[in-house]
Amino acid sequence: MSYRLDLTVIDKSKQVSRFALTLHNLSDKPLYNWSLHFTIARWISANSLSIGKLSQLGSYCILTPDNASPLAPNSHFYTEFNIGTKPFTLHDDSIIDAFLNTSSGNTPIHPIPVEITTIDLDQPATEHVSSPLPPAKAVSLIPAPDSLTRLQGEFRLNQHTAITTPPEAAVGSTRWLQTEMNKLLHEDLPIKEQGNITYQLHENMAEGAYHLLIEPDHIWLQAGSASGFVHASSSLLQLIPAMPSHQADAAYILPMVEIQDQPHYAHRGMMLDCARHFHPVKRLKNLLDQLARYKFNTFHWHLTDDEGWRIEIDAFPELTEIGAWRGPNEMLKPQFTTISQQYGGYYSKQEIRELIAYASDRGITIIPEIDIPGHCRAAIKSLPALLVDPDDHSEYRSIQGYPDNILSPALPGTYTFIAKVLEEVCELFPAPYIHIGGDEVPQGVWTDSQACQAMMEQYGYREHSELQGHILRFAEECLQAKGRRMMGWEEAAKGDKLSTKAIIFSWLSEEAGQVCADKGHDVILQPAQHTYLDLAQSDAADEPGVDWAGRLPLEQVYNYRPFSSLENDDPAHQHVLGIQGGLWCELVNSQSRLEFMLYPRLLAIAELGWTPPEKRNWNDFRARLHGQMPYLDRAGINYRHCEAPSSAESI
Structure with a gap:
């Protein structure tokens, strides 16, 4: 060089x-x-x-x-x-x-x-700290089930295994099971009128609940819903050892168990930022496989931001022709990595439909996020005739360092843009929710715009945050007309213009979630200090990640207790729909880096969402995590290693 x-x-x-x-x-x-x-x-x-x-x-x-x-x-x-x-x-x-x-x-x-070269931080070196894991449990399900009984005997899974023709509610989970079994057996697991893996519909069972029974000659998966069948399948898949036995038929030996189980929270989510760095469909499918395996049911897809627009919109082809690409000679200038060349990408509508169907088989709802009115630089640079007010001389700088990334509430084009984009998003995504961002609108925006000042006078607004609320209320009305419910980050509640039907995600801290819950909003808890997987995992200087919200080691993730400061009978608890992890990708531009930041902390978040707090145990989780490592190795996942002894423990 x-x-x-x-x-x-x-x-x-x-x-x-x-x-x-x-x-x-x-x-x-x-x-x-x-x-x-x-x-x-x-x-x-x-x-x-x-x-x-x-x-x-x-x-x-x-x-x-x-x-x-x-x-x-x-x-x-x-x-x-x-x-x-x-x-x-x-x-x-x-x-x-x-x-x-x-x-x-x-x-x-x-x-x-x-x-x-590596920066000289002028600080003493800090060693990586890791503690040995306890011996692996013989049955190491994550998340921990409500009830698991070990029985005497085993089931041999091999090329003679077949699936009984499933009920309609189990068709998707059956397809997923077949796909995963093909990876193990290198041939399709057939569906027969009488197989030895049987899905049974029990309509009286709760949403998401399941019963799994493994006997020497049969596996029974019982549920009252499609989600319950997926959860039963995920437990079955985790019970399959990483390697077959050394028998002539190369069978996988499954322990005989009986499991009764159901989720603690209805929403168990994972958010991935695909705007800062573009993650190809193959990478997303791999992630969806793992989310299903660990009983997540929501993939929150961050599709638009200042640095990239990743979703095809027929009404505005410029959004992907211009806004999906950045580089030294592009309209969007380079950011983060790969700055010496054109960088980017987007998802076609056909790719999105295929990914939605793929996720559906795995019991996962994909919720798209179209971030407004902030984080809109890619859109504004793509559609300047529609989204730029030349008479707005307001000076501001967003937290990420942009002076030109906020939609104007005084431009008719803003509402045309929002309406057309949300219309196509609703047509494309069957999810009952659409996330509209609503975060990080900086001070100073709209202050030197005669049109915005006139608008405030017209509506009797006193604070500029009310202009943000004005835009978001319009977006909520667009979504309500399509039968959808709005989701937004905690700042979306500023300006008090949204209905209490809007679901709020608290991210700066848990306290914002409590405030919104007290106002009647349902909330998803995603506090950075416990769930942001872009945070570094130790104090070592060479640990990958960021530290604006501190460090986030595995134990800190696992020990999160939502609203633990409130009394058990506080009404705010009833507004908590669930928990979500998130990976912001300013520094995540490869499969290897993505996996290192996610695993094994993703498994801890899985247990936060599924297992009641009173049934969680840190040492028991660590033993089960040890039992998961052979699978992570077989799957080729670049997880952050923990030290582990080699012996195994019976449950």
Whole structure:
């Protein structure tokens, strides 16, 4: 590599740190007319640079020297600057990606690669801490079932096994079971009039509940709903060992058990951000397989944001022609990683339909999120004639560093855009809920817009947050007309314009969920301090992730107790629909990184949603997690390893 970039902490206080940035020319040629392009997740104080000029948009920075002097061979450029946040503690806080540019004027950028060294954090090294797992339990179901009885005997699963023709409610789960069995047996598990795996409909059983009985010659899966059959199937799949026995027929030996089980919460969700980094359909299907295996029933699909629009909309093809792509020569400038080339992607309507059907067989509802009125830069840049008010001179900067990412409540185009997009989203997704974001609208927005001021006077609004509420109320009315119920992040309740039918997700803290529940809203609890899986998992500097809400080790996830400060008879408990984990993907751009951030913490969240708090036990969970590791290994999942002894324990 001919060029190298170093970043070093040279001074730090509680809220401001000073950094030294050094660009080395390691080549034997001078570098003329250069600028350094790089991404960093923090906001640099441009006027604090000791040498050079800097512009920043989101995470994307362009640094140019003060003069046109070339960077000589075997020399370096040095500057210092401030960042006004708490001191960096993770390597991932540093520069994410970089390249050099020597193009001038309006000519296309031709990036020149730059090697980035690991940041010097000016702090003592912290070792990774992990504690040995207890011996694996012989039956290691996650989440823990309500009742499990070990019986004497075993069932041999092999090529002679067949499924009895299922009832209609079990058709989807049967397809899923067949798909998973094919991976093990390398042939289809047939459906016969009389098989030895039988799904039985018991209509008196509660939604999601199931009864699983494994006998020496038969497996019985009983439920009163399609979801119950999926949950029975997931338990059956977990009981299959990672490897077949060494018998001639290569049978998988299943223990004889009887399980009675049902979910604690109705909503057991996982949110994935596909806007910051695009995750292909194959990756999503793999995730859906694991969500079903661990009895999640909701996939919250974050499809739009400042950095990318990922869903095909027929009314506005520009959203994916322009808004799905970013790069040095694109309308959307680079962000985060892969900044030296065009990057992006989107999901066609046909791909979305196929994914919905795939999820449905696995008992999972896909809830799309179209984020408004903030986080809309990709849409605004795609549709400027519709969504830009040239007379709005308001100055603001969103928390992610954008000055131009908020829809205007005074533009007719805003409502045209929302109505048409939500209409197509409702036609595409059968889910009874649509998530509309509603978060992180910054101070200063709409303050220097004559049209917005006139609108506030017209409606008697006193606070600018009421303009946000005005937009969201319109969106809620659009969804209600389509028979859908609105979901939104906790800020969506600002302005008091939504009906109490809107479901609120608390993310900054659990307290916001309590406030909304007290107002009559149903809530989904997704507090960052317990459920945000983009948070680093230990104090080690090289631990992948972020730390704005602290660290999130596995034990901290597992020990979350929703509304634990409230009395058991507090009415707020009745408004908790469930729990959800989330993975924001500013730094997650590969299958390997996604899996490392998810596993094994995803399994802990599975148990939070399914198993009542009084029946959860941390040490027992760790023993069952140990029992899950052979499956994770067989599936090739890049989970974050825990130390584990090798012996096994009977239940």
